[in-house]
Amino acid sequence: MSATASIFRKEFKSYFSSPSGFVFLTAFLVLSAWLFFRVFFLIGQASLRPFFSIMPWLYLFFVPAAAMRMWAEERKLGTDEMLLTLPVREAEAVAGKFLAALSFLALAIALTLPLPIAVSALGDPDPGPIVGGYVGLLLMGAAYLAIALFASSLTENQIVAFIVGITISFALFIIGEDIVLIAAPKWAAPVLRYLGLGQHFASIARGVIDSRDIVYYFSVIGFFLYLNVRVIESRKWR
Amino acid sequence: MESRQATPVIDIRGVTKRFGETVAVDDVSFQVHRGEVLGFLGPNAAGKTTTMRILTCYLAPDEGTAAVAGFDIFENPVEVRRRIGYLPESAPLYLDMGVLDHLRFVAEVRGISQNDIESRVDDMIDVCGLQAVLSKDVGELSKGFRQRVGLAITMIHDPDILILDEPTTGLDPSQIIEIRELIRTIGSEKTVILSTHILPEVEATSTRVLIINEGRLVASGTPGELASMAMGDDRVVVTLRGPAADLEAALLALPHATGVEVTGAEPDGFVRFGLLSDDATGLADAVFDLARDRGLRLRELRRETASLEDIFLKLTRMDDSDEVTE
Numbered sequence: 001m002s003a004t005a006s007i008f009r010k011e012f013k014s015y016f017s018s019p020s021g022f023v024f025l026t027a028f029l030v031l032s033a034w035l036f037f038r039v040f041f042l043i044g045q046a047s048l049r050p051f052f053s054i055m056p057w058l059y060l061f062f063v064p065a066a067a068m069r070m071w072a073e074e075r076k077l078g079t080d081e082m083l084l085t086l087p088v089r090e091a092e093a094v095a096g097k098f099l100a101a102l103s104f105l106a107l108a109i110a111l112t113l114p115l116p117i118a119v120s121a122l123g124d125p126d127p128g129p130i131v132g133g134y135v136g137l138l139l140m141g142a143a144y145l146a147i148a149l150f151a152s153s154l155t156e157n158q159i160v161a162f163i164v165g166i167t168i169s170f171a172l173f174i175i176g177e178d179i180v181l182i183a184a185p186k187w188a189a190p191v192l193r194y195l196g197l198g199q200h201f202a203s204i205a206r207g208v209i210d211s212r213d214i215v216y217y218f219s220v221i222g223f224f225l226y227l228n229v230r231v232i233e234s235r236k237w238r
Numbered sequence: 239m240e241s242r243q244a245t246p247v248i249d250i251r252g253v254t255k256r257f258g259e260t261v262a263v264d265d266v267s268f269q270v271h272r273g274e275v276l277g278f279l280g281p282n283a284a285g286k287t288t289t290m291r292i293l294t295c296y297l298a299p300d301e302g303t304a305a306v307a308g309f310d311i312f313e314n315p316v317e318v319r320r321r322i323g324y325l326p327e328s329a330p331l332y333l334d335m336g337v338l339d340h341l342r343f344v345a346e347v348r349g350i351s352q353n354d355i356e357s358r359v360d361d362m363i364d365v366c367g368l369q370a371v372l373s374k375d376v377g378e379l380s381k382g383f384r385q386r387v388g389l390a391i392t393m394i395h396d397p398d399i400l401i402l403d404e405p406t407t408g409l410d411p412s413q414i415i416e417i418r419e420l421i422r423t424i425g426s427e428k429t430v431i432l433s434t435h436i437l438p439e440v441e442a443t444s445t446r447v448l449i450i451n452e453g454r455l456v457a458s459g460t461p462g463e464l465a466s467m468a469m470g471d472d473r474v475v476v477t478l479r480g481p482a483a484d485l486e487a488a489l490l491a492l493p494h495a496t497g498v499e500v501t502g503a504e505p506d507g508f509v510r511f512g513l514l515s516d517d518a519t520g521l522a523d524a525v526f527d528l529a530r531d532r533g534l535r536l537r538e539l540r541r542e543t544a545s546l547e548d549i550f551l552k553l554t555r556m557d558d559s560d561e562v563t564e
Contacts, residue, residue, distance in 0.1 A: 002347075003347045006343055081326040082326060084296055085295065085296050085322070086344065087349070088319075236295070238257070
């Protein structure tokens with residue numbers, strides 16, 4: 001357990017040991033705020049819906065960027081040979097890295113809190129969807145992250161990790177969206193809708209926190225973290 | 239040859255590892271006992287690193303298994319790693335971490351208690367001479383200092399077993415001497431395996447030598463035992479003045495001489511001979527007597543005992559001569 005905690009601290013700190021962490025946070029905030037306000041003043045409603053509806057798209061690029069370094073760089077620099085010959089279980093290393101990236105993402109999300117505050121000052125929004133939306137952001141972000149971290153474990157090239165991360169998350173996101181559901185056969189539509197990364201977020205962001213949605217996100221997180229552990233373990237057998 | 243009967247600290251049994259078509263390690267078995275410094279010698283790509291990676295559970299062997307301090311590498315990899323300090327080749331480190339942070343990080347992951355971390359870190363700073371670079375990031379350090387940080391990390395939990403892959407690469411000569419000194423000191427109470435392709439390093443540090451080539455163990459023994467394997471190959475080099483043919487015959491007739499060849503001539507009439515011998519010392523004495531009795535001028539007379547280097551070259555060239563590199 002202490003190994004997970006040390007790896008967590010080390011990985012979290014390393015976001016800020018170079019400008020990359022700050023660049024990430026700045027870009028994320030500027031882009032999310034700009035995309036939100038662009039729509040917000042047009043529709044003139046005191047609601048964060050426009051903000052939440054663009055987030056699955058923003059995540060598509062930002063989350064793989066936040067996680068692409070994690071395993072790819074270890075492998076490139078050969079530091080995985082040092083890390084994985086310490087008395088650390090592969091699962092502990094994966095957990096430490098995942099929690100560090102999740103905390104970083106949580107920080108990025110927390111920094112958008114001035115948006116709901118501003119909206120509350122301008123009007124009288126319903127607090128339910130806002131609280132739900134933020135819970136959903138964290139859950140959906142964790143699922144994207146598990147995918148991106150898995151992608152990072154597949155390669156020693158960060159760019160490849162980034163693109164593979166985007167590809168997997170996009171595939172899992174788009175199958176649940178209307179554009180695909182319209183074209184899908186009748187029997188498959190509900191299944192695809194259930195599997196879509198964004199659908200559960202949409203339902204949580206309506207202010208209804210349903211256990212099915214939470215189970216879904218935890219399943220996605222668990223599945224990809226498990227694959228990640230297996231990939232790291234399998235390197236022994238290469 | 240082992241007088242100790244205790245269970246070996248490291249016990250490798252029939253380990254084979256393939257990468258695709260290449261057999262990196264081929265049915266290797268050996269034991270290492272407490273207090274031994276085992277020098278692992280071989281040309282590049284001979285299988286030294288792969289063997290070490292198997293011992294540290296970074297790679298799994300395709301066949302065979304190994305036990306470290308009684309723990310099997312398949313069943314108890316974490317326990318195995320707990321007991322080993324492993325320095326991978328060229329000391330991979332997190333370049334964006336501060337030196338002090340890096341030492342503390344490894345100490346934490348190693349599960350050293352918070353109370354002891356600072357004193358262990360201080361010890362390692364002393365032992366590895368890191369005072370001057372404490373405030374720097376690892377990425378700013380020279381190769382030599384990175385190697386020292388790597389060593390500090392490797393020893394921070396005071397392990398019973400040290401596995402060092404080419405520990406002195408990138409160090410300057412005085413640092414190399416320091417590190418060898420350190421390895422000898424540690425080796426007296428712990429178990430050390432170090433790999434190298436530098437022969438004097440093995441002679442300077444090891445109590446036992448394993449020579450590996452193309453994945454196979456080709457020789458094992460103390461540096462002295464290995465040297466005696468090449469007995470009969472001792473040479474005496476002598477430079478005398480006189481007609482080459484006469485001298486050659488006279489030299490070959492001496493006791494202990496098994497072969498003579500002319501290896502060079504000097505402009506003023508001196509000829510250099512290389513003599514093969516089964517007893518270089520006896521032959522050297524006989525050469526001196528010959529020169530004195532015949533009143534020959536003697537410019538050079540020396541023995542060349544087979545060094546570890548000769549044995550190494552002989553053994554690793556047996557199958558394939560063009561793969562041997564320095």
